[in-house]
Amino acid sequence: MEKQRVLIVDDEQDICDLIEIYLSNEGLEVVKASDGIEALNVLKEMDIDLIILDVMMPKMDGIQACMQIRKDKSMPIIMLSAKGEDLDKILGLNTGADDYVTKPFNPLEIVARVRSQLRRYKVLNHPSLESKDEIQVGDLVINTAAHQVFLEDKEIRLTPTEFSILETLMRNKGRVLSTQRIYELVWSESAFECENTVAVHIRNLREKIEINPKEPRYIKVVWGVGYKVEMDN
Template sequence: MGKQRILIVDDEEDIRDLLEIYLKNEGFDALKAVDGLEALEMLEREDIDLIILDIMMPKMDGIQACMRIRKERNLPIIMLSAKSEDIDKILGLNTGADDYVTKPFNPLEVVARVKSQLRRCNMLRSTAPKSDEEIEIGGLIINTATHQVKVDEREIKLTPTEFSILEFLARNRGRVLSTETIYERVWNEPAYESENTVAVHIRNIREKVEINPKEPRYIKVVWGVGYKVE
């Protein structure tokens, strides 16, 4: 099996070079792009396993690039931004990013998040036992082998993180799961100020899965406690 390939997209050369060094030290193959347009061009000709994507860039910023990528691809995306306000984090997650790191960052933290996202994707790709391949709840069908989700025969496109959250909730049908439990299970790291991150992803899932997100059939909020699938 070849090295997993990480695409680093940032208009700051120092950051591209720094992340490249740390990723290569951990056994990854690193490719670099200076903006969203170059990243899209590289995705057309290179096999990429994960993207580290800066938000503020010339020509095409990270938000626009993420939206374009999500129309066609389902690989993990980690956003980088110098802004730490919740609204910026939510904006990044709403466009389909799986995780978010604020500048200035510790490169070891970025590498840890890369490993976490790839580990989760590898778990999703591994073939589940036959009896566990399909989870059916009313008109909701989750196929863990093909990673397809259907609602009333209509196929739904979810990001890797959204799929992991929905599968976890569905496998624990009827149980109320706290945001901390969901975060620790899906992100594979301790939950710290994770409530907004989980809430944004849950909202995105409900908008895709529920016919009327205000009156959900599947994903219910238990106020002050967490979420459950019924």
């Protein structure tokens, strides 16, 4: 079986080496780059299943690199940063990242998050592992087998995390799911201070599938309770 390949992008060699040791022990193939430009060149030369991307780097930082990658790539991206403020986290998620880890970190946390993202990405990209049923709400259609989303017959590109959130909400259409419950179902881990993370992904989803994100037709917020997918009559 071919190994899954992870690209680590960080200008701190010690950080790259540490993460490489733990991921290699998990049976993953590791490729390293020291800045965003080098990372983009790697992506032109080989297939990558997941990217661990530092925010602060020379030449091209992680935010700029993430924006470039998301123009035509959909693999999971985990952002790394020495900053722990919510603003930095939100900025990373807004550019298309799927998850965010603050330095200093426990290497085992990185391993767990990588495994979680790869597991979800593998399911989304292998039809045989998922039901072939389509879920439809109004003109919004999600095909879980093909990992495709269509709005009025136009395909909408989503990140793996955005797709998982939308699938979760559409499988429970009409039912309100709390932020904590969405996080537990999508990230497959206990929810802790997850409100901003989920809210940013929901906002990004609305920007992509709503004609007017400020007056959403599909993804509704129930204040003080959570979110639901429901079509306006």
